[in-house]
Amino acid sequence: MTQKLDIIDINCDLGEGEDIEDCAQDALLMPYISRCNIACGGHAGNSLTMHQSLLNAKQHQLLVGAHPSYADRENFGRLSLECDWSQLSEMIIEQVEQLIFIAAKTETKLSHIKLHGALYHDIEKNPSLAEQYVLMVKQHFPNLEILGLANGEVSNACNRHEVPFISEGFIDRAYTNQGQLVPRAQPGAVYDEPQNAITQAISFAKKQPIHSIDNQPCHIHVDSLCLHSDTPNALQFAKALHAALIAKDMSCQD
Numbered sequence: 001m002t003q004k005l006d007i008i009d010i011n012c013d014l015g016e017g018e019d020i021e022d023c024a025q026d027a028l029l030m031p032y033i034s035r036c037n038i039a040c041g042g043h044a045g046n047s048l049t050m051h052q053s054l055l056n057a058k059q060h061q062l063l064v065g066a067h068p069s070y071a072d073r074e075n076f077g078r079l080s081l082e083c084d085w086s087q088l089s090e091m092i093i094e095q096v097e098q099l100i101f102i103a104a105k106t107e108t109k110l111s112h113i114k115l116h117g118a119l120y121h122d123i124e125k126n127p128s129l130a131e132q133y134v135l136m137v138k139q140h141f142p143n144l145e146i147l148g149l150a151n152g153e154v155s156n157a158c159n160r161h162e163v164p165f166i167s168e169g170f171i172d173r174a175y176t177n178q179g180q181l182v183p184r185a186q187p188g189a190v191y192d193e194p195q196n197a198i199t200q201a202i203s204f205a206k207k208q209p210i211h212s213i214d215n216q217p218c219h220i221h222v223d224s225l226c227l228h229s230d231t232p233n234a235l236q237f238a239k240a241l242h243a244a245l246i247a248k249d250m251s252c253q254d
Contacts, residue, residue: 008205008245009224011035011147011168013067013116015053016044016076016230023052029229030060032238037067037114037147040099042091043077050099054106064108065147068095069116077117085129088119089136096141112166113137114147124149130157138163150222151179169222171201171241172231174213179220182213189213194237198244201225205245 014026015038030036038053039045045053057064069077071091083091096113103110115123115133123129130153137146138161148154150167158165172191174182182189191197203210204225209217227238 008201009034009063009166010227010241011037011065011114011224012227012229013037013039013114014057014229015039015049015067017049018046019048020052023049023056026053026229027056027060028235029227029238030056030062032242033062033227035063035065035112035147035224037065037112037116038099039067039069039116040095042069042071042095043073043075043116047098047102050102051106054099054103054108058106058108063111064103065112065114065144066096066099066110067114067116068092068119070119071095077119080118080122085132088129089132092133092136093140096144110141110144112145112147113141114168120148124152124154127153127157130154131160134158134161134163147224149181150220166223167221168224168226169204169220170226171204172197172228175210175218175220177212177214177216177218179218186213194233194240197237198241201241202244202248206248 010033012029012033014036017023036057038050040050054064070081072079072081100110123133134146134154134157137144145164145166146154146158147166147168150169155165155167170181174189176182184190200210204222209219212218228234
């Protein structure tokens with residue numbers, strides 16, 4: 001039986017395909033994570049993939065969250081849209097409620113919410129939007145925790161309004177000296193070498209400082225590590241990460 005990680009939570013964005021076969025590919029990653037964020041129709045996903053992803057997650061005893069986004073399937077939710085807060089909140093609520101409805105059919109309860117793509121970053125860049133987002137979750141989904149960027153605006157808003165927050169660290173992204181993500185357009189922002197990502201993951205897991213893009217020690221508290229499912233050789237990397245953490249005694253028997 002595969003060992004489940006205990007000391008550090010690992011989350012992965014899933015359910016972004018179109019059919020059962022896509023869900024089966026996602027399920028191959030599930031033994032190596034503890035939490036999944038399921039696309040709920042905005043940038044990807046449909047009723048079939050939501051239902052099957054929930055069933056697969058239940059079988060693997062994963063925590064399950066909603067992964068709403070800009071309603072822009074053409075661009076996979078990766079482009080910013082001109083929306084006021086009324087439109088944004090309607091998009092998010094509709095997507096989360098759809099997943100909750102399907103989850104009820106599988107006797108599954110959602111544990112958290114994590115925004116996707118451009119919406120994730122746009123809300124982090126705007127303190128006012130972050131505030132409204134947190135208040136919306138608190139009002140409409142009071143039983144859901146918010147999974148978001150460590151040291152970000154959403155984290156600050158959650159602290160102010162006493163909304164449970166799960167701080168997320170990215171193992172394959174470089175950070176600035178101030179503990180912020182290096183913009184993707186900047187050289188070195190994304191780690192091409194898997195070992196660099198594994199080294200950073202181990203530092204996060206051990207609550208040790210990581211090295212910034214300028215090779216300076218950077219202290220970032222994270223509760224969960226993000227494992228990207230759409231990177232090349234994602235399954236092989238997940239297995240390597242799992243093995244590396246086990247080697248550091250950071251797991252328990254499932």
